Amino acid sequence: MTHGKIQPWLVLALALTTLGGTAAVAREDDAMLGFSPAGASTQRGLEQRFDAQLDPADLRSWLKQMSSAPNQVGAPHDKANAEFMLAKFREWGWDAHIETFSVLYPTPKKVALELLGPKPYTAVLAEPAVAGDATSGIRDGTLPPYNVYGGDGDVSAPLVYANYGMPDDYKELARRGIDVRGKIVLTRYGGGWRGLKPKLAQQHGAVGCLIYSDPHEDGYAQGEAYPQGGWRPAQGVQRGSVADMQVYPGDPLTPGVGSTADAKRLALKDATSLLKIPVLPISYGDATPLLLSLTGPLAPDSWRGALPLTYHIGPGTAKVHMTVASDWGQKPVYDVIAVLRGSTAPDQWIVRGNHHDGWVFGAWDPLAGNVALMAEAKAIGTLVKQGWRPQRTLVYASWDGEEPGLIGSTEWAETHAAELQKKAVLYLNSDTNARGFLDAGGSHSLQHLVNQVADGVTDPETHVSVRERLRAHMLVDGYAKDAKPEAKAIAKLAAEGGDLPIQALGSGSDFSAFLEHLGIASLNLGFGGEDDDGGIYHSRYDSFDHYLRFGDPTFEYGVALAKIAGHVALRAADADVLPLRFGDFSQQLDRYVSELHKLVDSNRKATEQQHRLLDAHAFALDADPTRSVAPPARDSDMPAIDLAPLDRATQRLDQSVHAYQTAFDKLAAAGFDMPVAQRQQLNPLMAGMEQALTDPAGLPGRAWFKHMIYAPGMLTGYGVKTVPGVREAIEARRWDEARRYAVVTAAVIDRYRAQLDRLTAVLNRRP
């Protein structure tokens, strides 16, 4: 596939675009947040000089080299990549070093899987070389497909198919009288984070767990398989971590502290983020004979994938035998840290990171994002050589060990926690990157900054601004007949013109420790949505050749990411007043609290409806007696949940925000002209705002997660839960906990408000 030619209707669009009404036309006339008019003009000049340094050829050459050999944790090329970057950062004028941690990182000694019984089958568990993919035949230094941090085991047991292996799926199993105790659970990828599948299987008594990629989500149903197209071939496998990162990420043996040489480490048996049962990721090629062996109840409609067979739940008559034996040794992770000290505010840090470890060759994940970060560092280095210095300190980091559990970033953040909480202004993350639309998530106080930056960068394919292309995407997404309510809500906001909403962050990349453990305002940025990356995610086919065909053939989106992330970093580094807008956060928080009210209402209605139907025996009477599907288990009664503490706290915050914004606007109108002492008081106070949203006791059952507004869901994994203490308690019907966390969360909102009031007081203090 070539990059395609521009369509005639697109050319027209370029000339005429006025998305979202007149309010949305290029907003460069908006005052640049945190800058005086003169400062903004200077900053724009700086950004133009920065942009001029970005060369797609650099990204392509770095990507090719860094993805030329296996680069998972412990692989020689992973270390070589770190050293390569170290040399580059230094060459570009940065003060760089490698910070090494020693972490638990099991690697497989033996993995095996076979179907016993009358039609025996031995699983391939390997990805063959394919034509036209130069690295696909490299075996040296690669590991067999596996799920890191699964347990060791050698078990033979009946097999049960459990769909995505999520909580609702176990409810369906129960209704069909299927118990997974003593069995091996076969799950498919999708529906929630990978690591939850074996965790829930283990909780339900299973002795092993398999996770396969069904072609419905990830294979020929989506598009031609690799190498004909970009999608997962029959023997492609999605590797990945199954550590219980919702409890704590990072080295399983050092929760909350850095895995330095002298760190106190847990015994293996005490590491609560480790699974006990063996887990294996498998291909749909290997899953097919297993699925065909199952009898028992027909799988519910929504459980059916795209394999040409009738999906049954099982068990069948044949058992499955699986073996996982690992080397549970320590391995080194190499974080590359490059620093450019700020001239006037060196103790305010802008931290920018992307990881460099992959699962095999890692061209898409993570190197496509990592080379954008490198391009930024090179361009900034040139600016420095031209005489510029940032006002604040820039810290550019290329993390190791993200794949097994956000390890490099977490251990570094834990090691430097105190200093980061004092100095870090924001953390700016990226990961994979490809053609398409800007995907921006993060702290909502950064929403306006991201919007202003995205408004000033041109989309490579359409030549409108990145923001206006994203607006078009949001509008069209919400227009589709089968659009989900969330997509419709986003489209409604996008149609208003002005700022586009950014998503709240859950987990799945290196921002977790910064945002959710330390309370540092964070952003996660990347392009995508036009690509076929689903097909090679975490497989040996995540290669330079694949990326060149299906990712970002011209590396223009790599450059676009470097511009977006670079401009954010530069504005944060040089702004008179930090480019945060707390009103965006409070407005978004109001939406979250309103969602909680709706959740309580809909939960109550659903409970009442379920009870009515159970009391009337409707499920029993509706059931086909030839297919045993019992009524659902009765949900607990739903008492009143008092959300008034949250209502009051958010109302108070809204009032404080109003006062703050008035004061801020006055200062902005004055070109941020203020005494140095005032500025020195103002900015650190602003930088610390996000930390006010943390509670030292953390979330229920997972004290590592201290942010009370954003967290990865315990039962979604990567997916965010906002106001998680309250929301997850309601969803899990833990009523006391919901009430308790309504109070706890209201308290952090009050603390945030109090700090905002202090900020307002500083702003209003005129000489």
Place this chain on the structure above:
Amino acid sequence: MTHGKIQPWLVLALALTTLGGTAAVAREDDAMLGFSPAGASTQRGLEQRFDAQLDPADLRSWLKQMSSAPNQVGAPHDKANAEFMLAKFREWGWDAHIETFSVLYPTPKKVALELLGPKPYTAVLAEPAVAGDATSGIRDGTLPPYNVYGGDGDVSAPLVYANYGMPDDYKELARRGIDVRGKIVLTRYGGGWRGLKPKLAQQHGAVGCLIYSDPHEDGYAQGEAYPQGGWRPAQGVQRGSVADMQVYPGDPLTPGVGSTADAKRLALKDATSLLKIPVLPISYGDATPLLLSLTGPLAPDSWRGALPLTYHIGPGTAKVHMTVASDWGQKPVYDVIAVLRGSTAPDQWIVRGNHHDGWVFGAWDPLAGNVALMAEAKAIGTLVKQGWRPQRTLVYASWDGEEPGLIGSTEWAETHAAELQKKAVLYLNSDTNARGFLDAGGSHSLQHLVNQVADGVTDPETHVSVRERLRAHMLVDGYAKDAKPEAKAIAKLAAEGGDLPIQALGSGSDFSAFLEHLGIASLNLGFGGEDDDGGIYHSRYDSFDHYLRFGDPTFEYGVALAKIAGHVALRAADADVLPLRFGDFSQQLDRYVSELHKLVDSNRKATEQQHRLLDAHAFALDADPTRSVAPPARDSDMPAIDLAPLDRATQRLDQSVHAYQTAFDKLAAAGFDMPVAQRQQLNPLMAGMEQALTDPAGLPGRAWFKHMIYAPGMLTGYGVKTVPGVREAIEARRWDEARRYAVVTAAVIDRYRAQLDRLTAVLNRRP
């Protein structure tokens, strides 16, 4: 599969069931509609004696015999079945005869299909015998799978995949720059009536049309294929008519009049219900090589079926060659008509019908329903022998030629139109039947009658009343997470207790001529919803052996259908006052008019949204330049649509209904004690009410369809469109027509109201 055993939780349910609140507990204390208390008691006794005559063994033996050989129109066994029934009806004491019509019925002389090009493939176009199905090997007298009333043709052309081949699918093709002119269109079953697929293909310039059964809807994705399970095997084919029955059903050469020997017939070329292009139904076995040959754009997500391949739209490099050559001769259809003359009101007819022609052996469709009708006739015969006579005349009919186009019923109804419009009180239809839930559709004035009857018949599996089991089904259907708005609305009505809603009728069985052409209040009844019939519909595997495993193994649901239909017929035959309740109709009509208002509103919003997005070039900016998907064509502006005539007419009707019901209740309280003359005036007036809803000019472009409230959708086929003149005009953006039919429909509602007022006057006339 055996019939299964009753679950313990079900036994509990039997004892305790109180669905829908106390209001819904057995409602036999409700006054039986149209009967005095004494009359009701007598009627219950009659029904018990009727029920006692129903023997599952009869149904089984008739079904086995009648499905033992091919019985499509023109087959010797189809005639033999008619003669068998004639003998039986006479044996049971009915005045029976066979009424024969001569109709156009093409049969294939040659059908062929091949893929040309580098990977040639010749389609099988035949269904092999399967183990355990005694009739599946019979070739004698069967026809190859074909679509009756498709054109003849021998064409070679490129192939394009068009999903369901419905209007929205052509919009998607257009956005991808795919033109079907001069091409053969490959469609899959589903999404709308079969006959619309070639009709729309022809309208878009295609030279041929293929229709295949994708395993996603109809094959292994739903359950194991036959004979392992009940679902469509790889070479199973769905035959069926592709006459344009939305314009007029029946013999294509005699629209509006009976195909009697001397009827004036159209020339073949003037028959507007006939297609010009050749059409073939094919299996997924035959469709696979065709789909694999396609290149071009990737099919949109919702177009993808369950075959193990990547669905493309095409065309490919290889052409397809298809041939259809038919014998366009006349064939006889044999309607069996059995009459039991009424004792006191012989000129009021209760007409009950089911067809007897199948596509091959037709065990499910139609014989499962037909043997219930026979059981009713036998039981009624016994009642007669015991000395009972109906007050009104019963006409039991077994139609021929339903499959090609509702021919037997339509030609009979057209032949006897004047007499039927004078005498027919109601038409009561059934077709296929199997285990599950009562599916009742029809005129809403019959809703209360059906509910009362369903309340008095016990469901064979759960032993609660048929009505309460249906209520449970509606409640559970509406409870599902992904329940559609219609299912939720039905569940809401069901939860109120009392009467369950019945569905409006579109088409697809023999009620069309009675209801939609003549304006006779009609019902369509059947059980189903627990079966696997999808898999063998209109194939050679629709056999006695299949039915015995997957349909109704004990024939208890055949007996249940006979009870429901029999009780309806007997109550209609013997009621003092006809068991119609016009308030149910007016209430439902209010809902339809309210739906139209919502349709106008949502259409306006969607139009405005689409225009906003087009004006902003959102589609162009959102599009992936490597995949050519143009913006949608701009919808026409939406002017104001005046629905006030409908609002006023329904409001007036509601007032009249109130007065009528008051008068009726008074008469009911008096035990329907009235002079004979009054009764003789009352009942015919009531019977004629439904005809007031017809307009002699009929619907736009299809004058045969005269009912202004119920019609099959021009673009849905079987699916109903209520208030069709207005609704379809709005959906198709024909604004003038919408306004015009708001007035036309208001006029029939006014006529209905005027007749109701006359009825009220008769009711109020006390001696």
